[in-house]
Amino acid sequence: MNSANAAASSGPLAGVRIIDLTSVMMGPYATMILGDYGADVIKVESPDGDVMRFAAPMRHPKMGAMYLQGNRNKRSIVLDLKKAGGREALLRLAATADVFVHNVRPAAMARLKLGADDLLALNPRLVYASLHGFGERGPYAGRPAYDDLIQGLTALPALTGKITGEPRYSPATMADRVVGLNATHAILAALFHRERTGEGQAIEIPMFETMAQFVLGDHMAGRSFEPPIGPPGYSRLLSPDRRPYQTSDGYVCALVYSDKQWNAFFRAIGLANEADRDPRLNSISARTRNYDFVYEWFSQIIKTRSTAEWLAFFNEADIPHAPLHDLDSLIDDPHLAAVGLLQTIEHPTEGPLRVAGPAATWSKTPPSIRQHPPGLGEHGREILHEAGFAENEIAALIAEGGMIDPEL
Numbered sequence: 001m002n003s004a005n006a007a008a009s010s011g012p013l014a015g016v017r018i019i020d021l022t023s024v025m026m027g028p029y030a031t032m033i034l035g036d037y038g039a040d041v042i043k044v045e046s047p048d049g050d051v052m053r054f055a056a057p058m059r060h061p062k063m064g065a066m067y068l069q070g071n072r073n074k075r076s077i078v079l080d081l082k083k084a085g086g087r088e089a090l091l092r093l094a095a096t097a098d099v100f101v102h103n104v105r106p107a108a109m110a111r112l113k114l115g116a117d118d119l120l121a122l123n124p125r126l127v128y129a130s131l132h133g134f135g136e137r138g139p140y141a142g143r144p145a146y147d148d149l150i151q152g153l154t155a156l157p158a159l160t161g162k163i164t165g166e167p168r169y170s171p172a173t174m175a176d177r178v179v180g181l182n183a184t185h186a187i188l189a190a191l192f193h194r195e196r197t198g199e200g201q202a203i204e205i206p207m208f209e210t211m212a213q214f215v216l217g218d219h220m221a222g223r224s225f226e227p228p229i230g231p232p233g234y235s236r237l238l239s240p241d242r243r244p245y246q247t248s249d250g251y252v253c254a255l256v257y258s259d260k261q262w263n264a265f266f267r268a269i270g271l272a273n274e275a276d277r278d279p280r281l282n283s284i285s286a287r288t289r290n291y292d293f294v295y296e297w298f299s300q301i302i303k304t305r306s307t308a309e310w311l312a313f314f315n316e317a318d319i320p321h322a323p324l325h326d327l328d329s330l331i332d333d334p335h336l337a338a339v340g341l342l343q344t345i346e347h348p349t350e351g352p353l354r355v356a357g358p359a360a361t362w363s364k365t366p367p368s369i370r371q372h373p374p375g376l377g378e379h380g381r382e383i384l385h386e387a388g389f390a391e392n393e394i395a396a397l398i399a400e401g402g403m404i405d406p407e408l
Helices: 003-007 026-036 065-070 084-095 106-111 116-122 147-153 156-164 174-197 207-219 259-268 284-289 291-302 307-316 327-331 334-339 380-386 391-400
Strands: 017-021 040-045 074-079 099-102 127-132 201-206 251-254 321-323 342-347 351-356
Touching: 017 026, 017 084, 026 040, 026 065, 026 074, 026 099, 026 127, 026 174, 040 084, 065 351, 074 084, 074 380, 084 116, 084 391, 099 174, 106 127, 116 127, 116 201, 127 174, 147 156, 147 174, 147 207, 156 207, 174 201, 174 207, 201 207, 251 307, 284 291, 307 321, 380 391
Parallel strands: 017 040, 017 099, 040 074, 099 127, 127 201
Antiparallel strands: 251 321, 342 351
16 A cells, blocks of 8 residues: 555546645544545645544554544645644645645634635635534634544533433543534535635534534434424433343343334233323323333333343344344454444554454445554655655755655
8 A cells, every 4th residue: 555556546636736734543443435436545744743643543653543444545744734844845845735624723823824814815625624622613612622522511520410310421532523524515615616616715624513513413302493382302212221131131222113013022021002191101292201111111022031032032023133142252243244334454563463444335436444653744745746846955954954854
């Protein structure tokens, strides 16, 4: 895997070049997806490197597992943007790029004269995407933000606390990844607009607002109306017994939803006669008004049989169900193996590396993994040569400290 392979990509974004100043998880996740789609992603790192390089476990320094899982299909160059030469090198790269994306606070970018106005004046066709915590028009503008903080601000831990009695963050980088996905489609839409009009533009993708939209889509409820007709919160999602169901020997996940599915379930447990059932179970409208009762009743029934018995019954009755995976059984899931989601790539320093590849299938321009997650500054000289830098210019840049060459 090398830059020649990247340049020869046949993915839907083949020929698109992205200057990527993002770090941690939100931005790198977005640019990784764009890289999977065929874009040439140039990861511009500080001399210290992306902080996720230091997230254990790792085999070698600056190659932590979280970094490796979020930075394939990219090339790395180390530029010190506080040095005149480093900033000038970045501007030369941006002058011919299609996308410039960063998650640096806007005030810092303004100090470096790398804001949207600066770069769009240089390259009017550029899509300039800013990923940060809060929209610039609100009172929280400029505040630092991380996944945990945004989860807290958008009520996710509080919603968990309503069910469990204790607020807890999601054990996944929920905000980073949801906002990263939103950034991906915003960038793609801006590229589509540019293809039709020739116009670049600046896009701001704020974490707080994006996640607020995500959460409130489920939970506006009674406050959807003016004046409100009830409190916020989708009662089905907040029912204390909406959880993996305990069987006689383990757990199972199931969702009996339609009347057809419920009737099959009632027959299986000897309640085919409607008169024998609690009326709160007898229609979809009654069940949706009584989620707490329905889930608690269902949880008691599930305890009466084994996991294997329920899985067999649900399968025969065509009721949506699944085993409760832990992380190991998820990684070893036979369906994921059959569709090839987990791919093994050869890394020049880390050896065989397992990564979760693109999930979608495409008939004409499939995404692919072409480039290993790069070492810090691994492609610096290569990237600058492609941008037209002469060898003496590169040497001067290195001598100034504007670029760090890992081989020196």
